[in-house]
Amino acid sequence: MTDPLPPPADADDPGPLPDAGSPVTPEVVFRDYAPRIYHIARRMLGNDADAEDVTQDVLLQVIRKLDTFRGDSQLSTWLHRVTVNAALAYRQKRSNRQRRETTEAADEVLEMASAAGPVKRWAVGPDEPVLAAEQAAVIEKAIGELPVPFRDVYVLADVEGLPSAEIAGILGLSVPAVKSRLHRARMRMRDSLAPHFEGGIAT
Amino acid sequence: MNMTCDQFRDLLIDHVEGELIVDVQELFEFHRTRCPNCGAYLESYHYTIRITRKLPGPPLPAEVEARLRESLRPHLGGGD
Ligand SMILES: [Zn+2]
Numbered sequence: 563m564t565d566p567l568p569p570p571a572d573a574d575d576p577g578p579l580p581d582a583g584s585p586v587t588p589e590v591v592f593r594d595y596a597p598r599i600y601h602i603a604r605r606m607l608g609n610d611a612d613a614e615d616v617t618q619d620v621l622l623q624v625i626r627k628l629d630t631f632r633g634d635s636q637l638s639t640w641l642h643r644v645t646v647n648a649a650l651a652y653r654q655k656r657s658n659r660q661r662r663e664t665t666e667a668a669d670e671v672l673e674m675a676s677a678a679g680p681v682k683r684w685a686v687g688p689d690e691p692v693l694a695a696e697q698a699a700v701i702e703k704a705i706g707e708l709p710v711p712f713r714d715v716y717v718l719a720d721v722e723g724l725p726s727a728e729i730a731g732i733l734g735l736s737v738p739a740v741k742s743r744l745h746r747a748r749m750r751m752r753d754s755l756a757p758h759f760e761g762g763i764a765t
Numbered sequence: 766m767n768m769t770c771d772q773f774r775d776l777l778i779d780h781v782e783g784e785l786i787v788d789v790q791e792l793f794e795f796h797r798t799r800c801p802n803c804g805a806y807l808e809s810y811h812y813t814i815r816i817t818r819k820l821p822g823p824p825l826p827a828e829v830e831a832r833l834r835e836s837l838r839p840h841l842g843g844g845d
Contacts, residue, residue, distance in 0.1 A: 677770040681805040693819035720817045745778040
């Protein structure tokens, strides 16, 4: 797993997160976590304004409970949980209001290319992928088209990089259920991305 | 014992996590080297995971940050 680029150095930047045991201030929480909360919520909800509401609620909750955390990793786990719960609750509220949300059937069938058909090899090298802006847009669009239960798992696992066990805890699913959804979400994503990456037919 | 293409696909998630037991991993590799479709599928499945991981966590949009800071102002003071 690769780390994101560090933020640019800044004269006002108080530096990296304190080590476990040091106090984490509300300002540090805002600076280091608000973008992550916002982007998880935005991808889960598919809506900027809703994501902003959720981010505000989550930050408020986290800041109020800040003194109960002993370190960054514990805070990070809890924060993911609160963010996902807040996004799920928001989605629930929204669907009650609009009564047009897609089904949340846990084992909704995902249309997938059959294993019988020919698979075109992708025109990509063995090196670590480099993400161009147009590819990022294609991937974001494909994520947005995943049915909700699959999108949640995909965002947490493959965008955020959380382990299946942690996702299982957050979503109240078994680990095998998380892996099953994740696998199907990945296959669907693969099919959605295929036209953009394909080269010749595999021979 | 031979593995079918459907069985191969079902094992992909455990394969990329390195969680297949040795015997199954051998069958998996055997199928992969002999079935061009599944070889190509595995590569593209793995690439999908790796490129998704590259999605940027873009910075908070400036106007969103400004509104959030405004609404959280009473809680953000006295930090740092
Ligand atoms: Zn095959």
